[in-house]
Amino acid sequence: ALFDALLHQCGVIRAETVEEWFDFALAFAHQPLPRGPHVAILTNAGGPGIMLADACELLGLEVPPLSPDTQAFLKRLLPGEASTANPVDMIASATEETFKQALERIARDENVDAVIVCFVPPVMTDAMKVAARVGEVTERMSQPDKPAKPILGCFMGARGVVRTPERQPSDEILPAPQLTPVELAVEELQRHHIPAYAFPESAARSLAAMLRYRTWREKPTGRIIAFPSIRPAVEPILAAARQAHREWLSEREIASLLAACGIPMVRSVSVKTRGALSDAARSVGFPLVVKVVSPGIIHKARVGGVLVDIRNEMELTGQLDRLEARLADQGFVPGSYGFVVQPMVGGGREVIMGISRAPRIGPVLMFGLGGIFVETLKDVVFRMAPITDLEALEMIAGIRAYPILKGLPGQPSVAMDVLKEVLLRLSQLAMEIPEIAELDINPFLAFPDSGQCLAVDARIRMVLP
Known part of the structure; x- marks a missing residue:
């Protein structure tokens, strides 16, 4: 947790795995940082599109509705079975030209800060051509006169297991396995400097990391507030602890140090014996709290050493009897500990x-x-x-x-x-x-x-x- 806090404070984005590290590097190296959290998802498969939307929202990104003008354009472009909401599901019949026109319009939408193109290869669509059209749009969107928006790809599909013949002469060289259409499409995306991922979650994590970094870069610096020095007031407390070779400060010393620091603390009355508790209780007033104090007791609650909401003398006597019995069971005898009495502070x-x-x-x-x-x-x-x-x-x-x-x-x-x-x-x-x-x-x-x-x-x- 401390290391995470240090990295966060310094603006360092931490990757949890080596694979995630390379995923982030791919996005940071080739795409502009998103200006905000609003993500548009363009896909030809509803299931992966929903998975991608869920991943984005879990990571702090938002998948907002597209503008009415963009939705109207998409309704004219796409078949009636398609969804023009966000995610935009163009269904499996979407061609490379459909991808191109839809992506151009969505990338210009003012409600959108970044776009993730999620492609699942159907039989009738050429993945290489889709990748080429996505690359063309990305290059046009990267012109100096246009606000840059990151465009990431998620092209799903894998080679699988390469099988070899059962019997193979030892001197025969096996042919190198050929790239699948999706792998060729990924190479085409990378040629256009578009990060391409095999899974929706990888694309969402990379985009979320980019947004975290931009947010850190653009946040105001803030000011370190200087209060009056407390060293003179605290030095006698430190000297007393050093002289007595004590690591832990007493209740009285703690109250004095916090008061010197300007931190308000509840009123406390310390007594060394049970016999002095009645006067302390009357001074503080009921209802009250009694805490045991001893150099050997650091965590009062762990030894049952905190009595709360005591409303009268009778309750005080009964609870003290039980407290001393608990302490005796743990090896603390009267005289080895004292008490602090405080008013009962309710609420908060x-x-x-x-x-x-x-x-x-x-x-x-x-x-x-x-x-x-x-x-x-x-x-x-x-x-x-x-x-x-x-x-x-x-x-x-x-x-x-x-x-x-x-x-x-x-x-x-x-x-x-x-x-x-x-x-x-x-x-x-x-x-x-x-x-x-x-x-x-x-x-x-x-x-x-x-x-x-x-x-x-x-x-x-x-x-x-």
């Missing part, structure tokens, strides 16, 4: 934000769906620090759960500006304080009202000298 949409450091890469930022869903759904995105304001928004929109943040029907969007600012502040923190090896804010509660957004829990690990 949970996200996770953080910092890590990858060998040979450097500081990495993370954003995703938070709370208990982090390890189960793994809906997170990564970027290398520092990030720009636009990259922060791209991270937020990059998770699968983005519609939840944006607001489901009847729900308002969360305060995206707050999420963006926190990511930008973490970006500066990662660059300014290299001693931070790992930082997780989980969950950060996002609300429509920016004043309500805040971190509920966090952990920070330092690099010891």
